[in-house]
Amino acid sequence: MIEYAKLELRKNRVLFIGMALTFLGSIPFAAAMTALNRQGALAGFNAVLLFWTILGLPLIAILFGASSGAGLRAETAQEAESPLPVSPRCRAGGAVAACLAHVLLLGMLILLTSAVISPAWRETLFSGALASTFVRAFFTLTLFTLATLLLSSFIAAYAIGQGIVGGVLGALIGGTAAGALSLGLGLQAVFEVRAAFTTLALFSMAVSLPAGLFALDRLAAWVERRPKRGWREGFLIALATTLGSLAACAAFAHAYHRLTRSLTIAAAGDAFYPWISTRNDDVLFPGARRVSRKGVLLHSFEGGLIWMTPEGDRAPLIPARPRSFTELLGYLYFWDRIESVLWDADGGLWVLVAPDQADPVHQLWHGWIGRPFSLHSRLEGRRPYQLVRRGSELGMLAWGDATEDGSYAPIPPRGARPRWVTLGMKRSDFLLRGWEEAGLAARLSADGRTLTRRTPDGRTRRWTLPGKGPAAAVVKPTALGGQTLFALQLRLKDGGYALALCRPDGTVTTHWPSADGASYWLETAPDGSAWGWRNGLTLHLAAPDGALLPPLDLEPIARAALGEKTRLERWGNRLLRREAFGAGRTLTRWGTGAVRIEGTRAWLVLNHRLLVVVDAATGKLLSRWELPAYSDARRYSDTTFHIAESGFFLHTGRRLYFIDWAGTRRDLGAA
Structure with missing residues (x-):
């Protein structure tokens, strides 16, 4: 088989050299064309490199596969190579291996040339490939596409003895598999969880290439039988050849069905x-x-x-x-x-x-x-x-x-056109x-020291602030403790910062002072409580009755919830969990927050993995529950949680759960 592969390499060297020279010659040609159009040469380089990467390489794979398969089937080739002590299977396997080597060498030439000439391609091929899951998946799909196009074109041309017709059939068979996998990959890129496709794609790839090699093995023996060829064997070969395409189409159909039904x-x-x-x-x-x-x-x-x-x-x-x-x-x-x-x-x-x-x-x-x-x-x-x-x-x-x-x-009114x-x-x-025009918001003065609200009934209310407010000119109201008030960050006269609450009776109170600056934006929860990040991983919490609790540091809580032996290390706005083997698990602001506050007890979600109850006054961990596992792709999604009166809904990407405030989990079925 090795000797026959070497023979095929020599037979196809003219085609290989011709394609390589065509590629290299297209680069200065593209540069000249862009220069005539008064565009930068780099734009021409990128265009021609894109053509060869996206379209040229697949066509090369089809060309090599079809020409080699048809040439192997030709009577002159069979007569010239009959003295070689190799079986038809070895000849077919050697021919495919030689074609694959030529295609891979041309692919390396195109990719390396792209990396040398174009900074954009260099970024995509190297640092982009390391950082982007999508780019890595695209490279894997490209390699699979080249292999399946070459193999299917070779099998089709070898079966019928016609290079052009075999190339067209191979392009249809291999292109169907590649197209279905490309569509599935695109679905997963846009709808990462609902159209999860990676497992299905890997399965169809794992089925496609072995099935194609099996078809080639049976085809080589079937072709040599001449008058004893049976239709059952032919059907088996055809099924094995197209099995990869059928599997890819089934994988895409399943992903699309999952998307539309989720x-x-x-x-x-x-x-x-x-x-x-x-x-x-x-x-x-x-x-x-x-x-x-x-x-x-x-x-x-x-x-x-x-x-x-x-x-x-x-x-x-x-x-x-x-x-x-x-x-x-x-x-x-x-x-x-x-x-x-x-x-x-x-x-x-x-x-x-x-x-x-x-x-x-x-x-x-x-x-x-x-x-x-x-x-x-x-x-x-x-x-x-x-x-x-x-x-x-x-x-x-x-x-x-x-x-x-x-x-x-x-x-607009029912049936009317909007204005x-x-x-x-x-x-x-x-x-x-x-x-502001509706009398619901208040306006901050130019010096940031007076807040004014004109109510819908025409009255005016002013609050004199004990410091300077933010740059925002209009402040929206906040519901807290059964009152509608205005909350804003102040820079105090002594240089520190605090949260100012402008209450309906005209009074102004300050809370949560900070010497070096802090965030005072509050998210209002459905139970009437409010919470927000202070700095690092410290929370501000306000109970539904309006009581403002002391700032809550999550570091001791995370250590208690994750285990005493866990070493937590501050880094930016993150908290790193370092294990004995050096692996890092990150507790981030994303996926961490309050879901309920009652008195001094606060229900918190840590990293979308744990539900904990803590005493916000002392920082003591009272209870903890593991949440249902779900894809990391949903950790940053606002559609993961929904807080209700008696608990919260959790969407894992596959199923929907309801977790009550006692930590009891209820499976609501597939979603």
Whole structure:
């Protein structure tokens, strides 16, 4: 077999040298063309290198496989090589090995040339490959594609004795496998958890190449039998040749089915652009707060919306509409159809549904939990992307054209067209101005020492601050201890910092002083409590009755929860867990926070792995429970947790759980 492989290398050396010279000659040609068009030579280099990497290498694999397979089947080749003491299987195996060596050598030439000439390719091929899971998966897929295209083209050409027809058939067989795996990899890149594809892709790759080699082995013996060839053996060879493509298509179909059938927690108040967040606003409106704590909203990729209770009861709110996988190939809105949801002050729910191929118009739905939802409006013209609260008014933000920064429209009457206005300023400033115009927000004076609010009834209230406020001109209200007040960070006269609470009676109190600066932004929890990061891994906690607890350092709590022998080390905003073997496990701000506060007891989630109860006054660990394991890809997702009245929902990416405040876990089924 080795001797025959050497013979094949000599036979194909002209083709190999020709392809190498063609590649090298295309580089100065591309540079000359870009120079004539007054573009940089580097742009031409990158374009031609991209062509050879994405399209040229697969074509080379098909060309080598088809020409070698057809040449091996030719009568002249059989007569010339018949004196060689090798079996047909060894000749076929040697030919494939020689072709693979030529393709790999050309691939190395292309990649090394790309790395030498282009800094962008050098970044992608080396540091990018080390840092990006997607790039590593792309390289693996490229190697598999070259191997399967070469093998399938060789088998097809060897079976029928025609190079061109065999190359086309091989391209169809191998290209189907590569295309299905590429689509699956793209799904996983966008929807990392719901369309988990790595295991399925590896399985289909593991099936494809051994099945192809098995088909080649049987084909070599089948071809030599001449008149004794049976159709059953031919069918087995054809099945083995296409098994990899069938497995890849099945893997993609399973991933797509999983994506379209999965459910995701709908984060009310957030959307595709989470920096325009209204989560803290819901607690200002008792109707919205009361309803949102009774269960969780779940949406499907195809636009279905479901309400689920902690007991697992499901009530459909908006029906899903099946979507074809062909939308992957050219439709702009291949995202979740539920783009944004927002609670109304009376407990109603507004839902913005994105268009698709069947209906290219946004839809606005409205309803109440326990009652049927109805289509409120079809939003033609503009492309809204998020529902927002602008003071007491609910509205929509939409993309602008080339001359606009975007548009806003209040929720229109049922069936009416929205009235869009150009923002003319930053989105955040536009929304804050609405809060101020409604008499709900307060304005900070230019010197930062006076806060003024003009209420809806025309009265004016002022707070004189014992320090200087932040640069923000408008301050939104905060609900704490049954009161609507204003919280802001102050720089005190002595140079320190503190949180100032401007209360409805006109008084100003300061809390949590810090000499070297701290963060005082608070996230309001559904139970009326509030929490936020101070600095490092220290928390600020406020109970639902308005009592502000001492700053809570998570270092001793993490040590107690993870084990006394664990050495914790501060580094930036992270806490490293170092084990005996030097492996690091990170406790980060992401995935760590408070979910409930009662008196001085605080329920905390640590790194999305543990639920602990601590005494916030003393820092003592009272209880701990392991949370269900789930993919690390969900650790940074706002759709992982939803806090309810009696516990919280946890979405692992595969299943949905409800964990009550006693740590009891309830499995709510596949999601």
